[in-house]
Amino acid sequence: MIKIKDIAIACGVSISTVSKALNRSHEISDETTKKIVEKANQLGYIANSNARSLKTKRSQNLGLIFVDKSDSGLGHEYFSVILNGIKKEAEEQGYDLTFISSSIGRSRNSYLNHAKYRGCDGVIIVSADFHDPKIIALVESDMPTITIDYQFHNRTAIMSDNTRGLEEIVRYLHTMGHERIAFIHGEDTDVTKQRLASFYRTCEELGINIPDEYIKTAEYHIPKNSGIATKELIELEKRPTCIIFPDDYSYMGGLTEIEKHGLKIPDDISVVGYDGIYLSRILRPVLTTYVQESEKIGETATSELIKMIENPKTYLAEKIIIDGYLQIGQTVKKIQDWGKKNEIWTIRW
Template sequence: MATIKDLSLKCGVSVSTVSKALNGYKDIGEETKRNILKAANEIGYFPDSNARALKTKKTYNIGVLFSTMFNHGLRNEYFAHILASFNEYATGKGYDINFIEHNVGDRKMTFLEHCSYRNFDGVCIACCADFFDNEIQQVVNSKIPVVVIDHIYNEAISILSDNMEGMRQLTQYIIDQGHKRIAYIHGTNSSVTHNRLVSFYQVLRENGLTIPNEYVVEGIYRDSDTSGLLTQRLLDLQVPPTCIIAPDDYSALGVMNTIRRSGLRIPEDISVAGYDGISVAQALEPKLTTIRQDTDRIGTEAAKQLINLIERPMVTSISNVYLKVSLMKGSSVGYVTSTELNRPSRQSIVD
């Protein structure tokens, strides 16, 4: 294995110059730095991680807390893309990524104990079944730099899509398509859910619309089965909605399957909208109307903010970072005429 001395001899500079170039010191010329980095790659030189940790007081390890209520894990396209871009940016900056678990070998640990055991420089919290769980709160309240995706804590940097703007665009588009009876299956309690609900009701009010309380029901993010059951309840109402907004695109699959099993057509009989913009939903027929979240940018921004907090804590603010979203107009939301809105419901016809 090549050593730092081998690298200094190849480049014709001192060991200290090589060390400064590898560690990003600014008193080394850019050309010298480029030559040293190029030579390091050519001879396969890698800095000794233990020596680097002693010198910099950092381990260059980042923990990712990724717990879900259902065992979707990295099979979930939305979070898989986020974590892939997070990993790409972090490894490009010299950091290794490790998942935080309850078990390390035969030893059971809390999340915080695992962080301490691995001596992580920072932690990214993503896709938690319960952001209010005591163990997760312990990590957030610790001295470890933390970035959170899709939730807000006062003690951590939060990376979120602009959920209020996203729900505003989606709800207004549905209304512009003539819909007045709009149901919303929202996710479980979180800042994301709260902001989407606030925006949903704001847009309804701005358009002079009111909906029955039973049109707004709590589901579970990324759980198509639960959304399917809730959809059936909505369809069984005396006056069912003409459009159902799912909490996310995966859940929208359950909504659409239930509608079809009920003998109804999308969007001729009832419209459906999702949220996230995953590729699977865009392969459906009809193509799903949804809000696209920029998963690549979410992951990159989360890694960037966390590394800034690790390396420059005194100039990196603890704040919320909101990223733009975009409306994807699929064919799952159809146009509704006033005549169609005034038609008796299926159930009342049977009665």
């Protein structure tokens, strides 16, 4: 069995230095810590978790809350990539992961009690109803918590830039000649409110008038609901020239309806997704979508939670925005002469 002494010899440092590095002591530089941790991993060193816990007062265990309304679970690519980012960063920093629910066996419980029962040092809330009293109780407790895409007072939140995302989409569509832009958005969440506000504001700045019937409500990650909304849009007397979907996966429902109506993308109607999941790049035509850096979101959430756990006296909560980028695919048609096309479409409708 590899011991701390073996790592010290291999790295040419003292046993004390190795011990401090493995416990992420601020007395050791990041460069030295990284070198020692990498060598320990190479040698197959396994720390005694009980001894470490007694010394550091920490379990090196992070809790994850993942409540997915669509019931797609870990199979949903957007969330699975976030979770993979969390896993990678946690492993790199020597932490384990435990999923936390509001029940233990058949007994109903609070998220806070379950996290304590599992000995978690802190919790990352990946997806949940942030207005759930059990979630609020956890966040307002002394348990270190990080949220993704929702910010509580005095708690760090990791946010994708929803405002910038919709602005970039609308400005791109405008340069492609589109003014009849429909937006199918998700359920009433903070993310939806940010996207809607950005959509309306950018359209107003560009002088684009959006009729109320061009705005439809669906639910994130549920293709059927976006399909129903798409059917309503393409059956309008003056249908939009482009539809923005709440996410790439929901777009599949819209695609089905578009094909049912004998329309071709982008010749007859243009479409834009959101998230930038792998599916968007293998579809034909390649989907134009706003790519969220989901793995980076997961890594950053984990890194920030560990900072909060290990430096409780100096850590300051903040809102951290992770920028994305527009993936220009093949699903948006350039309208060369808007006035002429508009006249043709009016006759067709």
